Amino acid sequence: MKCSGAEIIIKLLERQGIKVIAGIPGGANLPLYDALGQNGKIRHVLTRHEQGAGFIAQGMARVSGDPAVFFATSGPGATNTLTAIADAKLDSIPIICITGQVPLGMIGTDAFQEVDTYGLSIPITKHNFLVRSAEELFEIIPNAFGIACSGRPGPVVIDVPKDVQMAVVEFDAWPEPGVREAGPELIAGEIKRAASIINKAEKPILFLGGGVIQSGSAEDALALAEKGAIPSALTLMGLGVVPSDHPLCLGMLGMHAARYTNLVMEECDVLIAIGVRFDDRATGQVAKFCPSAKIVHIDIDPCEFDKIKTTYASVMGDVFDILKVLLPLIEKKDRSEWLCEIAALKKDNPMIIPAVGDPVSPYGIIMKTAELVGNEAIVCTDVGQHQMRAAQVYPFKYPRQWLTSGGLGTMGFGVPAAIGAALAAPDRPVICFSGDGSIMMNIQELATAMEQNVGIKIILINNNALGLVRQQQDLFYGKRYYASNYSHHVDFIKIAEGFGINTCDLATSDDPVADLAAALAEPGPILIHVPVNQDEPVYPMVPMGAPNSEMIGGEKNV
Amino acid sequence: MSKQIVIELSVNNHPGVMSHICGLFVRRVYNVEGIACMPVNDGSRSRIWLLVNADERLDQMVKQMDKLQDVHDVKRHDGGHEVFGKMADFF
Structure with a gap:
């Protein structure tokens, strides 16, 4: 077979199952667009700004869980993508940005619309590539997909010089598409220890975040909550893991949590943190976050252990795999005393929703x-x-x-x-x-x-x-x-x-x-x-840097 | 002077790897005091030695470096390493 670099990229994307690509063409990625137009199987969504293309890809990836792709040209096209890529990095969203670049021989000459896309994207990507030959694409494109969705997901940038897009290569076979790798091998002792701490806890709380969703473990997390009768607080990224109307759901914790949610956290003796990274908006002043709790931290990214809070026990691996092993080890409980204490806190400190009956409030x-x-x-x-x-x-x-x-x-x-x-x-x-x-x-x-x-x-x-x-x-x-x-x-x-x-x-x-x-x-x-009126604050609110127990507003009888 | 530690890395040898590693330090305002790098394995890989001041963030730095796609191995030499002692002759 004989294909240009651009044709190889498009065919490999098609083989990855990509159906929609958002983006904007320009001088340095026109070969790629020409190949996309000739392909005819992938729908292109022409946006009005490259940041829009990045967030369209994010929308697709967040809904499906699969990597989504977007295109931008070199220079301003690439710099316009950066906010959407940084956003994907912080929320661990698998997107792949393919940018055009000036021809290899012109890199470093301040060519028209040249910018160091590789250098700019290092701190905001999980990984990035500057492609130096069309042959490399056979390895880089599948790798990019594997990297984006394996382990802790994240964005990948592939910068492709225009001459690499145009270079024609002969080859025998297409490489296999890149897929999500299996999680690391679990350490049985870590899971047993975590189970024993959870079973001995008197006032445990589950602290569930985006990692539970990313790993497809919401069902098992809910099963864990129900079996152990463990109330569950959610991060902003974890909303939806436990239905809002579930009796064990404490809602979102942190800066704008309901008063009772933050007050319950103060009481817990074991905090089971799953797929969370202890964001400052969730924890408030770290030293005073769950002050009397032993922390059991379950995550696929070992960098998160002890980053913000010292863990008492950690379990490293894919949350999905871990929960499958952990769940049978959890003793069935009713925890009526702890749940009654929470119910009382909730009764005295409920979420107050002002003017809820007015549809234009x-x-x-x-x-x-x-x-x-x-x-x-x-x-x-x-x-x-x-x-x-x-x-x-x-x-x-x-x-x-x-x-x-x-x-x-x-x-x-x-x-x-x-x-x-x-x-x-x-x-x-x-x-x-x-x-x-x-x-x-x-x-x-x-x-x-x-x-x-x-x-x-x-x-x-x-x-x-x-x-x-x-x-x-x-x-x-x-x-x-x-x-x-x-x-x-x-x-x-x-x-x-x-x-x-x-x-x-x-x-x-x-x-x-x-x-x-x-x-x-x-x-x-x-x-x-x-x-709506400008003078309607969001309450409760924890001032920045204050402990979560120090909330402003949202009191019951005001 | 605070205690100095040497970190030994085995990495892929291509442009950009050094930026990835140094970037981890730069964005945490953590200075790298010394760097040595030479190709190994016929040039397909490189070995990098970093000389850094001991810091409570070092554990996190080692984990972050280990997470980079182009890094194969990270070793800590808490007692230092002779590579920088020998290099000192050139300064």
Whole structure:
């Protein structure tokens, strides 16, 4: 066989099962685009910004669990991808970014649209490649897939010089596609020890994160909780592992947790941390996080053990494999005393949801939308107050239902991630809660949503401000609101109309519930506009650097 | 002067590996005091010696280096290593 480097890349992607690639062409990746166009089996999604392409790939990968691919050209194309790649690194999302690069002989000459993509992407990727010959592609492309989805998943960048894309090579056979490698061999003693600590615990808590979802272990984690009668606190990335209405579910912990959740953590004697990395927004002041608990840490990445908190026992391996062995060793318990203590804490310190009955209030719109879209819906968010409110109160049912930028906290994540989710799961409703600050950071992708005719429902909760910034200025900067209010009120309805998107303005609606229901039932993309008051903080809130027990707001009788 | 430790790495020999390793230190504001690197195995691999000050972050650094795709092996020489002593003659 005889193929160009570009044809080899496209064929190898097809053999990996890639069906959709988002991206933008440019001078240095045109051979790749020419090969993609000739291939005809892979759908291309032309975005309006390379960051949008990156978050579309993330949306696909977060929903499916499989690596997703996106393309960018050299120079500004590559630099525009960096935020989406860094976001994938922090949330351990398997995406593969293939960038064009100036020809090998011109690297290092400050050529037109040349930038050191390899160097720029080192700290934000799991691994990266600069391809130096077309032959190397047979190894690099399958490897990139294997690396992206094995162990702790993460993003991979493959930088391909233009002459490598054009070079023609002769070869005999295609390599096998790259696949997820089996996890490391488990150490039986580690698991036995963990089981014994859990069985002896009087007040254990499960602390479940994104790793449980990534490893496909939510069912076993729930079984562990139920068998041992162990209440479960979830990280922002772990929402959905245990259904929100499950009696053992404590909801999200940390900076914006319900008061009782953080108070329960104070009491626990054994913290079973699975697939979590003790993020500062989850732990608050580390020294005072679960102060009386022995920590059992279960994770595939040994770098996470003892990184933030010293573990009492650690179990290294694929969470899926570990839970299969651990579960039979866990004694069945009812723990009625501990559960009663938690119930009392919950009764005295419940999650207070202000104005929940008002469908055009910040919380009410989330609850009403959830009720109308049903359990099948995939929920995407941007970053800010709307995100924290959705995390607090949305009735999550299962893993991979919730797509949010956790570690990097990237405003602009929501709309393109929702497009990606809709491409990966075309038969499911996809909603996207956004804010007026966030949506403006990738609003150009409304054009992509329209072109692809994906049925994403964007609920734009508009307070004409950077709400979480304003909230911090309110609480910690003497109410000196600076650079957090927008002086101009953008007409988002007109903007959406300009993109050809359907709109629904609840500001002018006589019957918001009926209009919301009708808007959510429309086919195709729609922007639903919900203006809200600037002066409604997200409570409770733990001040940055304070222990989680020191929460502001959200008290029962205020 | 704080105690110095030598880390010995076996890595793939290609452009970028040194950046990956040094980057782990740079982004944690952890200085590398000395570096030596020579190709081995007919040039397919390299051996790198790093001289660093003892620090509570060292365990984490070793684990992070071990996680890099191009790193095959990481060894700690807590008592130092003669490689830097011999090199000192050139400074």
